[in-house]
Amino acid sequence: MRIAFVYCDVDSPSRYLRMLEIGVLQRMLEEAHHEVASVLAGWFDTGDSCLARVSFLPNVTVLFLDEFNWQATKEVAQKIRSLPHRQTLIAVGPYATIAPDTVLKSGIFDFLLVGEPDVALLELVTQLERKGDVSQIRNVWFRAAQDKVVRNPLRPLVDNLDSLPLPDRTLAENDWNALPDVSTLYMLVSRGCKYSCTFCYVPLLKNSYEGKGEYCRTRSPSHVAGELLEELRQKDYKRVCFVDEIFPLSKTWLRGFAQHLRKGALPPWEANVAVEQCDSEVLSLLAEVGCKRLHIGVETGNETFRKRLANRNVNSEKILAFLDLAREHEISVIAHVMIGLPLENAELAEETLFFLKNTNFDGIEYRLFHPIEKTPLGTYAAGKEEAANSSACHVKPP
Ligand code: SF4
Known part of the structure; x- marks a missing residue:
């Protein structure tokens, strides 16, 4: 799969923390042999301008919601959604856990990952690639047929952080505020x-x-x-x-x-x-x-x-x-x-x-x-x- 991570940068105090969290997700998918890229986005971005910074046309775009960037991300996600190129949009990050219903209600995203997304994202992408069953993946929420909302339960937290891969540092290295x-x-x-x-x-x-x-x-x-x-x-x-x-x-x-x-x-x-x-x-x-x-x-x-x-x-x-x-x-x-x-x-x-x-x-x-x-x-x-x-x-x- 070709996967793009988009992080809308609103100068949140946790921006570098988020870049590294995205880096871990990115590395996990890279290690599973997916083609992965990550970009910063701003209010000024159109869907095209944002994805133009990615060197490929993604099948999946993952938007990372921190505690402050929901409004900006929503706008960028809407712009990406309106592009003619059809892709799966996934929301992850703390705001997706704090306010999952707000994110789902926006109707922009195909999937929402509540809680720590590391393993759940890998499982979801794997199933999407295989066109397999996504309905039982823990942490994954989505709207099914007849507007039924599927809210799968949370999996336990990752107890051994050493078991996670080291982050891909692309976002931090390309920081426009450096x-x-x-x-x-x-x-x-x-x-x-x-x-x-x-x-x-x-x-x-x-x-x-x-x-x-x-x-x-x-x-x-x-x-x-x-x-x-x-x-x-x-x-x-x-x-x-x-x-x-x-x-x-x-x-x-x-x-x-x-x-x-x-x-x-x-x-x-x-x-x-x-x-x-x-x-x-x-x-x-x-x-x-x-x-x-x-x-x-x-x-x-x-x-x-x-x-x-x-x-x-x-x-x-x-x-x-x-x-x-x-x-x-x-x-x-x-x-x-x-x-x-x-x-x-x-x-x-x-x-x-x-x-x-x-x-x-x-x-x-x-x-x-x-x-x-x-x-x-x-x-x-x-x-x-x-x-x-x-x-x-x-x-x-x-
Ligand atoms: S609760 Fe939040 S603001 Fe307070 S010490 Fe912890 S991270 Fe910092």
Whole structure:
């Protein structure tokens, strides 16, 4: 089969994570001897322009839905669907799991894969090629005759991540946002996150997998080290960026990781971490293997508000202590902050500015709050919008 992956790039914070997830799917299909390509797409794309970046005419196009790109993907998928060339359209990715009925209702896709798509996609493509029976494939949803919706159950989560192939890096290598002269190796070593932030899609995925296995999983240190060393042998990367939701910080894992990498084996690298998991020993282990920068979620300056947002207590004292420890280990710290949060008023925004001004972060990354369907904060924001738009409400949005 000739299969194209299309990822609509709306600058989601998880874009590199998605590129690697697609890379794993791509590699699985390549290993099964399918002809596979992957492309980034944007709002500006027509169906033709998007597929013109693929060197063949696909039988199957797989569109990857992250937590933010549904609207853009829907438009691109519609344009692809309207092309004279008939092909099977499949939707995969977190949004397909969070809001499967919305995706199915759009009527654009032939199939939808809920949950982790790795094995399910391979099985589906195999059956399509054989013109076989697709009706029983776990994780696959579709509309059958008489508009009947087939919702096959979820299969268990992949328990051993080492069993998955290493990603094809085509998308990350062709990133149109890449910094010139800073070749970056993007790495993914885990799946899942144990936290439950109210604005994040992760708890929704976690809930949908109840009873299907351990949600937070990590590749073995030797598997990760092997991939790193092989990639670095092939190309002169200037930095490594671990794109996991939260980088694994178990001391046993970190010691194993350090054992497989001699000092100086890695170029400077960075990762996202949870402040409360970083004690002095963890930071020392990270520094030992070349970590130079850590990203932390601060979100807002007010402790109580932060606690409500993150569903856990990341108080400012902990953040300041973490900052001092990181400095001791010559690791810089980037704070991630959200603006335009529901419930945020001028006073809270001022407090965030005050906190950032008086805390010596090495960098600050701002992101405008974007509500994600079905998350507690997304639902709250949608309710507010509805109330503001209803005739009973005196306060109208500008
Ligand atoms: S820590 Fe990050 S990935 Fe985990 S739930 Fe919070 S925002 Fe989501």
